[in-house]
Amino acid sequence: MRFAGAWTLRRAVAAAMGGLRALSGDDAYDRYLTHHAHAHEGPPMSRQAFYREREERKWSGISRCC
Amino acid sequence: MNKVAGVLLAVIGATALGGIALHRHEPINALWIVTAAVCVYALGYRFYGAWVAARVLAVDPSRATPAERYDNGRDFVPTHRWVAFGHHFAAIAGPGPLVGPTLAAQFGYLPGTLWILVGAVLGGCVQDMTILLLSTRRDGHSLGQMAREELGPFGGFAALIGTLLIMILLIAVLGLVVVNAMKHSPWSTATVFATVPVAILVGLHLRRLRPGRILEGSIIGVALMLLAVAGGGWVDTHPLLRGLFDLSSLPLAGFVIGYGLIAAILPVWLLLAPRDYLSTFLKLGTVALLAIAIVMLHPQIRMPALTSFVDGHGPLFGGKIFPFVFITIACGAVSGFHALVASGTTPKLIASESDVQLIGYGSMMLESFVAIMAIIAATLLDPGVYFAINTGAGVVGSTPAAAVHTISSWGFPVTVQQMQTLAQQMGEATLFARTGGAPSLAVGMASIFGSTFGRGLLSVWYHFAIMFEAVFILSTLDAGTRVGRFMLQDLLGHIYAPLGRTSWYPSVLLASALTVAGWGYFLYVGVIDPNGGVNILWPLFGIANQMLAAIALSVATGILLKSGRARHAWVTLGPLAWLAIVTTVAAWQKVVSPDPHLGLFAAASALAAHLAAGTLPAQAAAVAPQLIFNQRLDAWLTILFTVILWMVILDMARVCVRKLRGLPVSASCEAPYQPARPRALAIAGQVPQEGST
Numbered sequence: 001m002r003f004a005g006a007w008t009l010r011r012a013v014a015a016a017m018g019g020l021r022a023l024s025g026d027d028a029y030d031r032y033l034t035h036h037a038h039a040h041e042g043p044p045m046s047r048q049a050f051y052r053e054r055e056e057r058k059w060s061g062i063s064r065c066c
Numbered sequence: 067m068n069k070v071a072g073v074l075l076a077v078i079g080a081t082a083l084g085g086i087a088l089h090r091h092e093p094i095n096a097l098w099i100v101t102a103a104v105c106v107y108a109l110g111y112r113f114y115g116a117w118v119a120a121r122v123l124a125v126d127p128s129r130a131t132p133a134e135r136y137d138n139g140r141d142f143v144p145t146h147r148w149v150a151f152g153h154h155f156a157a158i159a160g161p162g163p164l165v166g167p168t169l170a171a172q173f174g175y176l177p178g179t180l181w182i183l184v185g186a187v188l189g190g191c192v193q194d195m196t197i198l199l200l201s202t203r204r205d206g207h208s209l210g211q212m213a214r215e216e217l218g219p220f221g222g223f224a225a226l227i228g229t230l231l232i233m234i235l236l237i238a239v240l241g242l243v244v245v246n247a248m249k250h251s252p253w254s255t256a257t258v259f260a261t262v263p264v265a266i267l268v269g270l271h272l273r274r275l276r277p278g279r280i281l282e283g284s285i286i287g288v289a290l291m292l293l294a295v296a297g298g299g300w301v302d303t304h305p306l307l308r309g310l311f312d313l314s315s316l317p318l319a320g321f322v323i324g325y326g327l328i329a330a331i332l333p334v335w336l337l338l339a340p341r342d343y344l345s346t347f348l349k350l351g352t353v354a355l356l357a358i359a360i361v362m363l364h365p366q367i368r369m370p371a372l373t374s375f376v377d378g379h380g381p382l383f384g385g386k387i388f389p390f391v392f393i394t395i396a397c398g399a400v401s402g403f404h405a406l407v408a409s410g411t412t413p414k415l416i417a418s419e420s421d422v423q424l425i426g427y428g429s430m431m432l433e434s435f436v437a438i439m440a441i442i443a444a445t446l447l448d449p450g451v452y453f454a455i456n457t458g459a460g461v462v463g464s465t466p467a468a469a470v471h472t473i474s475s476w477g478f479p480v481t482v483q484q485m486q487t488l489a490q491q492m493g494e495a496t497l498f499a500r501t502g503g504a505p506s507l508a509v510g511m512a513s514i515f516g517s518t519f520g521r522g523l524l525s526v527w528y529h530f531a532i533m534f535e536a537v538f539i540l541s542t543l544d545a546g547t548r549v550g551r552f553m554l555q556d557l558l559g560h561i562y563a564p565l566g567r568t569s570w571y572p573s574v575l576l577a578s579a580l581t582v583a584g585w586g587y588f589l590y591v592g593v594i595d596p597n598g599g600v601n602i603l604w605p606l607f608g609i610a611n612q613m614l615a616a617i618a619l620s621v622a623t624g625i626l627l628k629s630g631r632a633r634h635a636w637v638t639l640g641p642l643a644w645l646a647i648v649t650t651v652a653a654w655q656k657v658v659s660p661d662p663h664l665g666l667f668a669a670a671s672a673l674a675a676h677l678a679a680g681t682l683p684a685q686a687a688a689v690a691p692q693l694i695f696n697q698r699l700d701a702w703l704t705i706l707f708t709v710i711l712w713m714v715i716l717d718m719a720r721v722c723v724r725k726l727r728g729l730p731v732s733a734s735c736e737a738p739y740q741p742a743r744p745r746a747l748a749i750a751g752q753v754p755q756e757g758s759t
Contacts (some may be wrong), residue, residue, distance in 0.1 A: 007468030022149040026281040051278040052335065054134065057141060059334040060210075060552060060568070062229075062406045064342070064545040066162035066236050066397050066611065 026053060072112060079105025086176070090476040092370050096442045098362040099179055103438045107431045110187035115427040122626070123199045123633040127420040130740040132205045132413060142206075144417035147424050153415060154427040157193070159353070159406045161240055161539045162611075163437035168503035169604060170394040171444040171452065172380040174372040177391045178441050180557035185392070185399025186434035189641035193615060194404045195426030196622045196638060201409035202416050203736045209409045213621050215735040216628065217717050224710045225617055229406060230553050231703070232610040234581070236403075237326070237546045238588030239603040240539045241500035244591060245318045246600070247532050252311035252312050253493055255318070256597030257298035257529055258536040259311070261344075262325070262337070264290045269340035280343055283734055287344040288351075291537070295530050302493060315593045322543070323586040329544035330551050330578040345541040352534050356439050356511065359518040369445035369452065374477070381457040381476075382501075383601040384664035385655060389648040393608035398437025400645065402614025404430065418742065443510030444503075450480025451488060451497075455506040457500045458598030470500055493525030499711045504535045504643060527730030550581035591696040594689045602666075606700055609652055613711045616645045620718040627722045628731055658702050670694045 021027040029050050036044040045053070082102035086094060102679070135488045136142040145153070170178040201207055207215070214222025248255040268287040272278060300306045313321075329337050378386040383394065397403070408426060416422060444452060453473045454462075462469040465481045475482050489497045492509060500506070508531035517529040552568060554577040559566015565573045592599025619642035626635045659665030662672035670693075676682050677690045725731050 011123075019149070021281055022146065022151040024280045024347075027281065029278050031143065032139040035137065035143075038480070039137075039139070048273075048277040054140065055334050057341045058411075059338055059545065059548055061410055062549050063157055063161065063411050064542050065158045065321060065403045065407055066160040066401060066542065 025054075068112075072109070074248050075105050075108050075112075079109060085370075086179075093366045093368060094175075094371075095364055096360060096367055097437065099175070099367070099442060100360060100364075103179075103183055103435060106183045106187060106218065107435065108253040110191065110520075111423075111427060111431060112409055114187060115191060115195065115423055115654055119195065119199075119423040119427070122631065122637050123196060123422070124631075125199065125419045125422055127418050128742055129419055130742040131202055131269070131416045132737070133416055134742060135737075135740060136205070136414075136463055141411075142414045143516075145415040147417065147421035150412065150415040150417070150547065151425050151429055152350075154407070154412045154425050155329070155432055156349065156406045157411065158401070158429055159349060159433050159436060160397065160403075160542050161243065161535060162236075162401065162403075163433055164440045164507055164535065165240075165243060165400050165503040165604070166394050166396045166608070167437045167441040167638070168507050169382050169456070169600070171369060171441055172373065172375050172382045172456075173387050173391055173561045175367050175369050175441060175445040176371040177376070177387055178395055181391055181395050181622060182398045182437045182441065184435050185395065186430060186437075189405070189615075189644070190400040190434065191192075191427040191430040192637060192641060193400060193402075193618055193622070194430040195410050195422060197618055198408040198416075198426035199422045200622060200625055200648070201418065202413040202419065202422065205737050206413040207409060209405050209618055209621065209664060209736070212409060212625075212735075213617065213714075216621060216625050216732065217721055218732070221617075221621065221714055221717050224714045225614075225621075226553065226557075228402075228610070228614050228617055228707075228710055230550060231551050231707070232403065232607070232614055233546050233553075234584040235588065235603065235610050237543050237550075237585040238592065239600065239607050240543055241319070241322045241326070241585065241589040242592040242599050242603060243504050244536050244539050244543075245315050245322060245589070246500055246502035246598070247501070247504040247508070247536060248313070248318050249315045250312055250496070251494055251532075252308045253298040253302040253525075253529050254532045255298075255311040255313060256301040256307070257294050257533045258540075259321075260294035260297060261291055261341070261533065261537055261540070264294060265337055265341035265344060268344065269336045272340060273335050283340065284343045284347045287340065288347050288474060291344060291348070291533065293529075295526060297535050298529055298533075299493065299526065307408045317686065319589050319593045320585075323582060323589065325540070326543055326547045327578060327582045330547040330582065331574060338548065342541045342545065343539070345537045348534050348537055349642065353439075354494040356443075356514065357435075359514045360439060360442060363514055363518045365442070365446045367442070367445045368447065369449050373449070381453060381461045383605055384661065385605065385652070389652040389655075390477070390605065392559075392648045393605055393612060393652045395437065396608045396611045398434055400612065400615045400641065401433075402611050402616070402618055404433075405614065405618035422718070440507060443507055443514060446511055446513070447506065448478075448480065448484075450474065451485065451509075452506060453478055453498050454480050454485055455500050455509065456503065457499065458501050458596065460500070460575075460596035460598070460600065464499075465546065466496070466498055474682050492525045492528040494528070499598070502600045504532065504539075508532045508535065547578065547581050547585070550584070551577045554580055588696075591692060596686060596689075602697070602700060605652070605656065606703065609649055609656070609704060612645050612649045613707045616642055616649060616711050619645065620714050624718045624721050625734070628725050628734055629736075632726065642715075646711065649711060650708060653704045656704050666697045666704065670697035672702075673697070682689075 029047050032050055033044055082098050085098045133142050133144040167178050171707045210222050210225040213225045248258055264287055290623045375386040450473055463471040470480055470482050508528050511531040512524050512527035516524045555566055555568055555573055564570055592603055619638045622638040625633055656666050660668050662669040673690055673694050721731055
């Protein structure tokens with residue numbers, strides 16, 4: 001609760017949205033871009049290509065259970 | 067402060083458990099169970115889980131995780147612990163903990179509840195957390211890889227075969243649950259069918275219109291699914307459409323099999339991935355809503371603590387309380403399947419080893435809580451109603467009057483009038499013999515939601531619950547079929563190399579068809595079985611799942627011993643010993659019991675004798691040869707599971723004995739230590755860090 005004083009409603013809503021985006025995987029491409037910017041050279045994959053690859057990879061292994 | 071909270075939790079938990087113990091012969095409020103569960107989880111997490119993580123697994127936050135070392139912005143991504151918790155929970159939570167506890171309620175509410183709590187805290191949570199950490203320490207290797215590296219080639223092979231078989235049985239039994247939920251119910255059938263085009267629409271949206279806007283796509287999809295529930299109600303009142311969707315189980319099974327085949331062949335973005343986004347949304351939303359509703363409504367439990375069926379004559383499935391309550395609950399307490407998710411996808415998300423307790427132990431705790439809610443939903447029904455919904459026509463008789471008479475004679479009074487009124491309220495033609503657990507859970511959920519959020523909408527809540535379960539199940543079904551396809555392609559590749567190429571179309575077609583044929587066969591036999599089929603398939607699945615858990619715990623125990631932690635090896639050896647006993651006794655009884663209600667060979671012989679004597683009605687005689695063959699096949703499968711189980715255990719014991727005697731054993735495959743970066747830098751997530759705990 002160290003940051004309690006600094007919280008405003010707007011920041012709380014933004015954090016909730018951020019959490020929801022992270023949980024659903026909505027922000028995966030943004031994270032990839034951030035990662036790419038500081039770790040790699042050359043142009044990054046397009047949004048569409050990134051999602052195509054991500055879904056193929058995710059569904060090639062066991063990712064759902066009983 | 068922590069100590070005070072701990073003592074307080076212990077007192078509240080003990081009071082709640084004491085309350086449950088003292089209310090044995092009068093109705094008890096569900097709130098006692100919820101309170102006891104929450105306290106047991108909190109204490110288990112805070113003390114046992116934390117102790118295992120710190121002392122036994124020696125979790126080391128200063129050690130870099132694979133997500134940090136291989137960070138590639140794609141599959142290896144250091145993720146905030148609550149986000150990783152969400153992903154992991156969504157992956158492990160399937161229909162298992164909804165169906166198992168519903169079936170186990172035939173013994174009364176007490177045995178199932180106790181095993182869900184004890185089994186999770188001491189077994190399932192420990193297994194999930196241990197495998198998660200071990201895999202994180204091995205660059206995210208799968209359970210099969212770890213078994214091969216740490217025990218030997220046999221362990222790896224056993225894990226592979228076990229996984230493939232359990233997948234086939236799981237899909238078959240889940241398919242059967244969906245078919246039984248849709249049987250002669252135009253509303254349910256129309257709604258469940260409509261979820262397929264909805265998923266495809268969302269898939270197109272995410273691919274073409276707005277690539278990767280998952281949140282937006284999911285919200286549109288969930289809204290359309292809710293619309294499909296309402297639309298199903300309209301279909302139900304439309305004279306022509308009603309007839310079109312009023313299907314018996316055989317054509318429905320055909321549709322499910324066809325759907326499985328198409329979903330395995332189609333590109334994932336079109337059907338499988340969008341369906342999964344929607345299913346995850348619905349899953350998390352409904353679980354949260356159910357928890358709120360149960361606390362708000364705090365219903366009375368009407369089922370007795372123990373029923374007379376603990377002696378082994380239960381109508382839902384045969385077998386005494388020991389070992390069958392443990393086999394039936396399966397996923398809600400210990401699930402071997404979780405070890406497959408905990409090794410593979412999730413370890414690549416772990417930002418710091420200190421998150422392993424929350425993600426591994428915590429997710430399983432929540433899964434166990436889902437099982438507790440399922441058992442509450444099943445036991446708040448009138449026991450007579452519960453048995454009328456869940457017992458096959460082959461057991462109680464095919465007319466309502468006969469069923470009501472049989473069930474009332476067990477001491478659970480129920481009337482035809484009562485069942486008719488209930489069916490009418492739920493918008494169904496009949497609720498008799500709707501085996502599989504889904505309809506009874508839906509009735510329970512509808513009465514909880516209906517009483518909490520509006521009584522007039524019972525039928526809508528009922529069909530919402532059916533849709534929720536079906537979406538859940540179908541996304542396990544298509545993901546499982548796809549995984550089965552890949553495993554089979556891998557195996558076939560050893561015979562003829564091109565068959566191993568995952569994108570070669572003939573190979574895709576062949577492997578998918580073989581996988582679907584595997585589970586399709588069990589589904590078909592389940593559908594023609596007059597006893598409902600679930601009574602045979604679910605225990606078989608339970609045995610397979612507990613066997614897989616025993617394999618995972620063997621790997622864990624072997625690694626603990628090899629790394630010089632023999633003193634603490636009981637943490638996994640204890641649950642392993644228990645599961646080995648339970649699984650072996652259950653398998654033994656399923657194979658050798660002379661009681662046709664329990665023993666598979668006995669059932670086959672009894673049916674064969676009836677067939678030979680000509681005492682079967684024409685319809686039953688027509689399917690009898692297939693049922694006889696299937697019961698024998700199931701018996702041999704059970705024997706195979708037990709043999710695999712004991713060979714893995716002996717393999718593990720061999721490694722352990724060598725280690726204890728100081729003989730050489732295969733080297734540990736743990737990745738060498740690398741120091742972690744400071745935590746704040748490691749996580750690129752957008753969720754702000756909470757204060758240090």
